[in-house]
Amino acid sequence: MGRAPCCSKEGLKKGPWSTKEDLLLTNFIQQHGEGQWRSLPKKAGLLRCGKSCRLRWMNYLRPGIKRGNFSPEEEDLIVRLHSLLGNRWSLIAGRLPGRTDNEIKNYWNTHLLKKLKSSGIEPRPPRKIVTSKKKATIPKIVTSKKPANNSRNKKLQRKEISDHNQRYKVYAPKAIRLSSRNNSVEDIAGSVSSSSGEVENKGIIDGSSSFIPWNLYELRDDFCAEVLTAAGDDLSPQCALPVGSDDCLLDKVYDEYLQLLSENCFLEDDPFGANL
DNA sequence: AATGGACACAACCGCAGAGAA
DNA sequence: GTTCTCTGCGGTTGTGTCCAT
Known part of the structure; x- marks a missing residue:
């Protein structure tokens, strides 16, 4: 059975948002609050699909969104968090006040990846499993950047x-949904651990052998999850910093992170053996 | 000035979890 | 237990801008 489309695409506008559309959406949400995305466009008088409205609001219009250049501290934090969490952009965004997952993802892909690579660092690729132990x-x-249209x-x-x-x-780690409904750190840690167990049983292809600063790319996810859990570090958004909060909060997160690393991520010796 | 490639970023797409019916 | 809807996620694409030629 096919999944019903999120909305009828007919007659709906696509592409960049106009100022007028932004205004309509913002006004409507200010009056009625977030949610009910499917019915929102109709009620707000927008010729957009609900999904598009949600994305526009979350990534651009929401109050407190910080736009513009990333500070060196933010960059550093992103790199470190990515080394621990991988492409879990929403989790990473949750630790960066005012930044959205989309923005961080874009920044990572366009700036940080290049930066790391030019420094001779090859970030850990998405981990894969194979059924064979070998x-x-x-x-x-390889998909070209601009495929035939x-x-x-x-x-x-x-x-x-x-x-x-x-x-x-x-093996592509599943996105962990971060909503008010779920996602305590135990959930996250649990999911990471269990998937790692599976990986361990079936064998791992680890394409990363380059030197990574802070030794973090050598960490296994389950260990990281344990570290974070043991340290009482709740990565769920409920505990994330509020959007638009004071800039010093970023420093706080950063300090907290450094402390966490110094306490737990020594890794002078590989605690997992060389069989990864 | 024209053109084409590279780049950056906003937006779209498909998938999947959670909960309601 | 099954199906459907809502929502959120990560990956991918489209398009505007910049820059070199």
Whole structure:
């Protein structure tokens, strides 16, 4: 059974938002609050899909969104958190006051990755598992930055990737949903631990062998989760810093993080052995 | 001035978890 | 237990801008 589309796409506007649309959305949310995204566009008089409205609000219009250049402290924190958490952008964003996951993700992909690579650092790639215990090389499907702009090609490409993934059982950590409904750090730690266990049983392909500062890329997720849990570090957004909070909070997070690392992430010797 | 490639970032897409029906 | 809707996530794409030629 196919999934119903989030909304009827017919007659809906796509692409960049106009000032007028922004105003309509902002006014509506100020009056009625967030939520009910599906019905919101109609009520607010917008020709947009609810998903698009939500994204626009969350990433751009929401009060307290900090825009512009990332400070060196923020950069550093992102790199460190990424080394611990991987591409869990929402978690990382939760520790950076006023920054959105989308912004951090973009910044990582466009600036930080290059920066790290130019310094000879190869951030840990997404971890993959294989069914065979023997380590294998997974051929990569490379998608060009600007693929042919036709839907048939896109479909073919997706099918290709899907087939590829099925064949090689690419392990991509699931996104952990961060809502008011769930996601205590135990949930996160649990999910990380369990997935790591699976990885351990089935073997790991670890493409990262470059030197990484702070030794963090050598950490295994489960250990990191334990470290964070043991330190009482709740990575859930409930505990995240409020958007638009005082800048000194960033320093606080940073200090807290450094302290955490100094207490737990010594890693002079690899505590996990060399069998990763 | 025109052009084309690289880059940056906003926005879109598909997937999946959670809860309601 | 099943299906559906809402919501949130990460990955990917589209497009505007910059810059070198």
